[in-house]
Amino acid sequence: xxxxxxxxxxxxxxxxxxxxxxxxxxxxxxxxxxxxxxxxxxxxxxxxxxxxxxxxxxxxxxxxxxxxxxxxxxxxxxxxxxxxxxxxxxxxxxxxxxxxxxxxxxxxxxxxxxxxxxxxxxxxxxxxxxxxxxxxxxxxxxxxxxxxxxxxxxxxxxxxxxxxxxxxxxxxxxxxxxxxxxxxxxxxxxxxxxxxxxxxxxxxxxxxxxxxxxxxxxxxxxxxxxxxxxxxxxxxxxxxxxxxxxxxxxxxxxxxxxxxxxxxxxxxxxxxxxxxxxxxxxxxxxxxxxxxxxxxxxxxxxxxxxxxxxxxxxxxxxxxxx
Amino acid sequence: xxxxxxxxxxxxxxxxxxxxxxxxxxxxxxxxxxxxxxxxxxxxxxxxxxxxxxxxxxxxxxxxxxxxxxxxxxxxxxxxxxxxxxxxxxxxxxxxxxxxxxxxxxxxxxxxxxxxxxxxxxxxxxxxxxxxxxxxxxxxxxxxxxxxxxxxxxxxxxxxxxxxxxxxxxxxxxxxxxxxxxxxxxxxxxxxxxxxxxxxxxxxxxxxxxxxxxxxxxxxxxxxxxxxxxxxxxxxxxxxxxxxxxxxxxxxxxxxxxxxxxxxxxxxxxxxxxxxxxxxxxxxxxxxxxxxxxxxxxxxxxxxxxxxxxxxxxxxxxxxxxxxxxxxxxxxxxxxxxxxxxxxxxxxxxxxxxxxxxxxxxxxxxxxxxxxxxxxxxxxxxxxxxxxxxxxxxxxxxxxxxxxxxxxxxxxxxxxxxxxxxxxxxxxxxxxxxxxxxxxxxxxxxxxxxxxxxxxxxxxxxxxxxxxxxxxxxxxxxxxxxxxxxxxxxxxxxxxxxxxxxxxxxxxxxxxxxxxxxxxxxxxxxxxxxxxxxxxxxxxxxxxxxxxxxxxxxxxxxxxxxxxxxxxxxxxxxxxxxxxxxxxxxxxxxxxxxxxxxxxxxxxxxxxxxxxxxxxxxxxxxxxxxxxxxxxxx
Numbered sequence: 017x018x019x020x021x022x023x024x025x026x027x028x029x030x031x032x033x034x035x036x037x038x039x040x041x042x043x044x045x046x047x048x049x050x051x052x053x054x055x056x057x058x059x060x061x062x063x064x065x066x067x068x069x070x071x072x073x074x075x076x077x078x079x080x081x082x083x084x085x086x087x088x089x090x091x092x093x094x095x096x097x098x099x100x101x102x103x104x105x106x107x108x109x110x111x112x113x114x115x116x117x118x119x120x121x122x123x124x125x126x127x128x129x130x131x132x133x134x135x136x137x138x139x140x141x142x143x144x145x146x147x148x149x150x151x152x153x154x155x156x157x158x159x160x161x162x163x164x165x166x167x168x169x170x171x172x173x174x175x176x177x178x179x180x181x182x183x184x185x186x187x188x189x190x191x192x193x194x195x196x197x198x199x200x201x202x203x204x205x206x207x208x209x210x211x212x213x214x215x216x217x218x219x220x221x222x223x224x225x226x227x228x229x230x231x232x233x234x235x236x237x238x239x240x241x242x243x244x245x246x247x248x249x250x251x252x253x254x255x256x257x258x259x260x261x262x263x264x265x266x267x268x269x270x271x272x273x274x275x276x277x278x279x280x281x282x283x284x285x286x287x288x289x290x291x292x293x294x295x296x297x298x299x300x301x302x303x304x305x306x307x308x309x310x311x312x313x314x315x316x317x318x319x320x321x322x323x324x325x326x327x328x329x330x331x332x333x334x335x336x337x338x
Numbered sequence: 339x340x341x342x343x344x345x346x347x348x349x350x351x352x353x354x355x356x357x358x359x360x361x362x363x364x365x366x367x368x369x370x371x372x373x374x375x376x377x378x379x380x381x382x383x384x385x386x387x388x389x390x391x392x393x394x395x396x397x398x399x400x401x402x403x404x405x406x407x408x409x410x411x412x413x414x415x416x417x418x419x420x421x422x423x424x425x426x427x428x429x430x431x432x433x434x435x436x437x438x439x440x441x442x443x444x445x446x447x448x449x450x451x452x453x454x455x456x457x458x459x460x461x462x463x464x465x466x467x468x469x470x471x472x473x474x475x476x477x478x479x480x481x482x483x484x485x486x487x488x489x490x491x492x493x494x495x496x497x498x499x500x501x502x503x504x505x506x507x508x509x510x511x512x513x514x515x516x517x518x519x520x521x522x523x524x525x526x527x528x529x530x531x532x533x534x535x536x537x538x539x540x541x542x543x544x545x546x547x548x549x550x551x552x553x554x555x556x557x558x559x560x561x562x563x564x565x566x567x568x569x570x571x572x573x574x575x576x577x578x579x580x581x582x583x584x585x586x587x588x589x590x591x592x593x594x595x596x597x598x599x600x601x602x603x604x605x606x607x608x609x610x611x612x613x614x615x616x617x618x619x620x621x622x623x624x625x626x627x628x629x630x631x632x633x634x635x636x637x638x639x640x641x642x643x644x645x646x647x648x649x650x651x652x653x654x655x656x657x658x659x660x661x662x663x664x665x666x667x668x669x670x671x672x673x674x675x676x677x678x679x680x681x682x683x684x685x686x687x688x689x690x691x692x693x694x695x696x697x698x699x700x701x702x703x704x705x706x707x708x709x710x711x712x713x714x715x716x717x718x719x720x721x722x723x724x725x726x727x728x729x730x731x732x733x734x735x736x737x738x739x740x741x742x743x744x745x746x747x748x749x750x751x752x753x754x755x756x757x758x759x760x761x762x763x764x765x766x767x768x769x770x771x772x773x774x775x776x777x778x779x780x781x782x783x784x785x786x787x788x789x790x791x792x793x794x795x796x797x798x799x800x801x802x803x804x805x806x807x808x809x810x811x812x813x814x815x816x817x818x819x820x821x822x823x824x825x826x827x828x829x830x831x832x833x834x835x836x837x838x839x840x841x842x843x844x845x846x847x848x849x850x851x852x853x854x855x856x857x858x859x860x861x862x863x864x865x866x867x868x869x870x871x872x873x874x875x876x877x878x879x880x881x882x883x884x885x886x887x888x889x890x891x892x893x894x895x896x897x898x899x900x901x902x903x904x905x906x907x908x909x910x911x912x913x914x915x916x917x918x919x920x921x922x923x924x925x926x927x928x929x930x931x932x933x934x935x936x937x938x939x940x941x942x943x944x945x946x947x948x949x950x951x952x953x954x955x956x957x958x959x960x961x962x963x964x965x966x967x968x969x970x971x972x
Binding site for chain 2: 182183186208209211212215216219260
């Protein structure tokens with residue numbers, strides 16, 4: 017006798033977020049990215065529709081970052097030229113879209129002006145056709161100025177900009193509303209704060225389908241299970257018709273995975289751990305694939321070989337199991 | 339140099355120093371004048387008319403020459419230089435009705451209840467008049483045999499009678515001075531009488547004290563034990579507050595050394611003795627007229643009052659020394675009443691559900707109710723009881739002292755000078771206040787804070803998370819940033835009782851949100867434990883040291899109370915001292931209290947994630963889950 021699979025029926029689906037705009041839509045992108053829209057838990061094609069495949073945004077910084085030796089081996093020739101870096105990611109590594117992190121704005125570092133930062137974004141927009149995600153230097157006051165300038169410079173491009181947090185959401189949200197972008201809403205591994213922030217943002221007038229949730233993940237071995245369970249709860253909430261949890265999730269995989277000791281310690285130091293380069297690739301890959309199962313829609317990644325592996329994984333997972 | 343200022347048409351006269359602004363003089367006369375600009379002379383809201391006398395004006399703002407010629411001046415920029423008569427036109431006044439008209443139906447006055455309905459009048463101490471026969475060579479029974487026989491005869495009771503040595507020592511003189519007629523004060527317990535005072539016959543009744551020892555405040559009621567009436571009452575801060583705001587910091591201090599436990603005990607006994615002293619003076623009584631005291635306190639406060647080491651209350655698994663505490667003579671504690679008078683302390687349920695809650699449960703009569711009652715005591719600890727005549731569960735949710743004025747920059751107890759109602763104009767951010775005692779405000783009490791939070795939100799001064807919105811379209815001066823914090827001015831210094839602007843800060847707002855969140859989370863967690871829905875609650879009784887009112891509408895709007903029909907709510911005031919009052923008047927009620935302490939099931943909220951989860955989702959106005967507050971639409 018055949019076993020009848022029990023199928024859950026969900027009331028709601030994750031909202032669909034669009035990043036980028038083609039010339040017809042008022043922008044200059046050659047492609048746009050749609051994420052979310054899923055009506056089921058991740059990859060359970062037999063229970064509901066996985067409307068859009070998860071995407072990988074590769075990280076580009078405006079000034080040379082302090083990254084690991086492994087990552088340097090891929091990017092060191094382009095560290096000083098964000099435009100060349102962006103092109104390399106798109107042309108060589110086939111990034112779906114780019115994640116431009118404006119660390120040069122940091123007042124403790126180069127303290128670049130909002131105009132300089134906006135110019136970098138503008139230059140990258142001119143050089144590549146993929147949509148952009150842009151975030152600041154993690155100094156809330158400075159980011160408010162920088163991202164406002166970026167939003168204005170990128171008007172019409174339908175960027176995903178961030179990050180907004182519960183204590184600092186107004187300026188960036190307002191900039192997104194005026195210049196028609198979407199925002200990254202970041203909450204510290206807390207479903208309630210996540211929801212509260214989404215309420216605050218939407219009460220300012222930004223539509224719910226222009227928000228992405230950044231749940232602040234932990235990397236593999238560094239609290240990923242907390243991230244997993246929070247993301248799972250958010251997705252279950254979304255499917256149970258909680259509109260304030262229905263946004264697609266974005267995860268800072270590259271940042272978290274590459275700061276793990278396991279992604280950096282040399283083989284000489286830990287002979288049992290094997291080759292550090294391979295280990296770094298796998299660490300980022302594993303972090304990403306685990307979070308895909310938790311419901312991630314946008315993965316912000318660094319290592320091109322990890323990107324390649326995760327793309328293969330996404331291809332496999334998107335094959336229907338109906 | 340002082341001058342008289344007469345305010346018309348009220349005909350109120352005040353004497354003020356030369357140079358006092360008219361707006362300040364008016365507030366001293368109990369007349370509150372509008373002012374939006376903070377006394378800068380720019381808004382023109384404080385127009386008054388100087389009818390007689392010379393006043394010095396340094397700014398006339400937007401007044402027209404015609405107005406100036408009629409004597410119209412700006413109250414904030416016009417100063418007393420002479421005896422004056424000043425008219426305050428209606429449009430310049432902040433009036434009570436401006437505040438109270440709105441939502442009047444949702445203001446709950448403290449309800450009064452016939453406390454004794456179930457129990458009958460049998461006070462824990464009483465005074466009886468006894469006439470003994472004079473001894474002679476043929477009738478040579480001892481003084482005590484003579485007296486105890488007469489007491490039994492007078493009371494028609496076979497209960498044993500005891501007399502402590504110290505009272506016996508006074509007996510021979512008292513008997514003879516009173517010519518064998520005595521007034522005898524007795525402790526009247528279930529099983530025995532104790533003679534605690536003998537004095538020559540007089541008609542003064544015996545008095546008792548009902549005492550609430552809260553973490554933040556202490557309250558004493560003076561009760562006539564002949565008729566049960568409350569003769570006087572007074573409250574004050576608990577002097578222990580000095581050693582920390584909450585029970586945990588008190589415990590930490592108390593166990594530092596042997597002296598520190600003694601220090602804590604002294605602090606609370608002194609707080610009480612000071613209150614008792616004031617009351618005795620006012621009522622022209624002596625401490626020996628006070629025959630007994632019933633203490634209602636949370637577990638930690640009770641242990642500190644009795645000098646019992648509280649350290650294990652704080653440490654897992656949170657064990658109190660005793661839930662039932664024997665009654666002790668006052669001389670053992672140093673409470674300023676009759677030395678042999680008994681101090682009765684309410685039994686507790688657990689470390690964090692104390693005698694004050696048993697007392698409140700007794701007073702609210704939940705254990706005799708068919709309906710399902712939710713009783714919330716909004717004190718420093720925030721305890722909740724749910725149940726009816728068949729079952730009772732309780733929990734504590736450590737709300738903090740906000741609603742009693744603790745941890746709030748201008749927080750204060752509900753007493754004269756405390757702001758109890760607030761109205762904020764959403765467009766201009768102008769403020770109207772109602773102040774207890776109709777005096778210039780010096781701070782803000784619990785009910786004022788509830789109001790304030792709701793109104794700040796409504797006016798868009800804060801967002802749902804409690805963040806101040808500095809770019810408010812009104813551009814009002816009342817909303818400002820200081821070096822330490824962001825704040826909103828409720829009352830400008832020139833209209834306040836003190837020298838400073840009375841403000842509420844962003845930090846205050848966050849503390850309030852945490853406090854209201856803890857209480858709401860406690861309610862939700864308790865309901866989840868017994869698998870009940872909010873709608874199944876028939877009646878909600880709220881106790882706590884708010885002002886004269888609790889504004890249900892605003893309490894629901896901020897998410898402190900559940901969104902249920904307003905007729906289900908009842909405001910009970912200080913339930914803890916009311917229970918103590920009841921026990922004082924009835925042995926049966928006291929016995930019932932002991933029963934209640936045993937009967938109530940305590941739910942520990944620190945086990946599991948439910949409470950924490952509920953708490954974080956309640957840190958929002960009104961709540962992260964807006965569907966829980968369907969009546970609130972923005």
